[in-house]
Amino acid sequence: MAGCSGNCESCSSNCGKDNNDLHEPINKNSSVKHVIGVVSGKGGVGKSMVTASLAVLMNRKGYKVGILDADITGPSIPKMFGITHRAKSNGEEILPEITANGIEIMSTNLLLETEETPVVWRGPVIAGAVKQFWTEVRWGDLNYMFIDMPPGTGDVPLTVYQSVKLDGVVIVTSPQDLVSMIVKKAFNMANMMNVPTIGIVENMSYLVCPDCGKKMDIFGKSNIDALCDEMGVALLGKMPIDTNLAELADAGKFERNVAEYLNGAADTIEKL
Numbered sequence: 001m002a003g004c005s006g007n008c009e010s011c012s013s014n015c016g017k018d019n020n021d022l023h024e025p026i027n028k029n030s031s032v033k034h035v036i037g038v039v040s041g042k043g044g045v046g047k048s049m050v051t052a053s054l055a056v057l058m059n060r061k062g063y064k065v066g067i068l069d070a071d072i073t074g075p076s077i078p079k080m081f082g083i084t085h086r087a088k089s090n091g092e093e094i095l096p097e098i099t100a101n102g103i104e105i106m107s108t109n110l111l112l113e114t115e116e117t118p119v120v121w122r123g124p125v126i127a128g129a130v131k132q133f134w135t136e137v138r139w140g141d142l143n144y145m146f147i148d149m150p151p152g153t154g155d156v157p158l159t160v161y162q163s164v165k166l167d168g169v170v171i172v173t174s175p176q177d178l179v180s181m182i183v184k185k186a187f188n189m190a191n192m193m194n195v196p197t198i199g200i201v202e203n204m205s206y207l208v209c210p211d212c213g214k215k216m217d218i219f220g221k222s223n224i225d226a227l228c229d230e231m232g233v234a235l236l237g238k239m240p241i242d243t244n245l246a247e248l249a250d251a252g253k254f255e256r257n258v259a260e261y262l263n264g265a266a267d268t269i270e271k272l
Contacts (some may be wrong), residue, residue, distance in 0.1 A: 024131055024163045030139035034272050036146050037160060037169040039142060041182030043151040046203035047172045048076045049245065051148040053259040057266035059103050063143035066096065068133050070106030070124045070160055071150045073119045078109045082252025086110055093138040101255050108138045127159040134164055153189045161193040168198040169270055170236065175205055175222035187231060199234035199268060200224065207241045236265035
């Protein structure tokens, strides 16, 4: 609205805006049907691996897919897909990089001089970068966008929840003693922000012996099934420790990933 001051509390105009809605509008030349946040209560559980796997699976189903890498200080998505050059601009907007199979990606690593350049920014600047990836990147028309969130429940995850209208979140965890507390933190944050939890993925769930084929519980017996029942949340899949996936990610060839471990998760997301 012309002449809008942005202060809805003192405004008597009936412009139809929800005064309590802090969500930022997506880039004017972009349209995304479904936005899925991939979150974790702690770092090191393979959140980016799950994000990339879900994107590859939905891409293989024939959908147009994008990944917004909101892990500003620890971006890993571009390397997994073999993208090493910097993102370009059309003069007004930032253009996402596109993988070999057509997945659109935006990450801080695409804006830095080199992929080893550290991001030494304070919280407000990091939060601002996340908003820019949503409002200033020309995503075009996507069926699904996956947002690789930073771990925990701090400033940047809060910025994503408040700035982007999420259809739901997928929580990633690992089978360790602290799982119950950490998963519940992530689950409760989503509830506080009125965002539904689509389900939980347990990564590093087990290791298959290459000689005898026996499943080994490296981190001890998992209680994820009982935890999902207690919380009333779907268990979307259990991903093993798979050296093949790690090697593909390190080599920038993650789109060769079979990712059958999360076929059920992809089917659930497809029904949103």
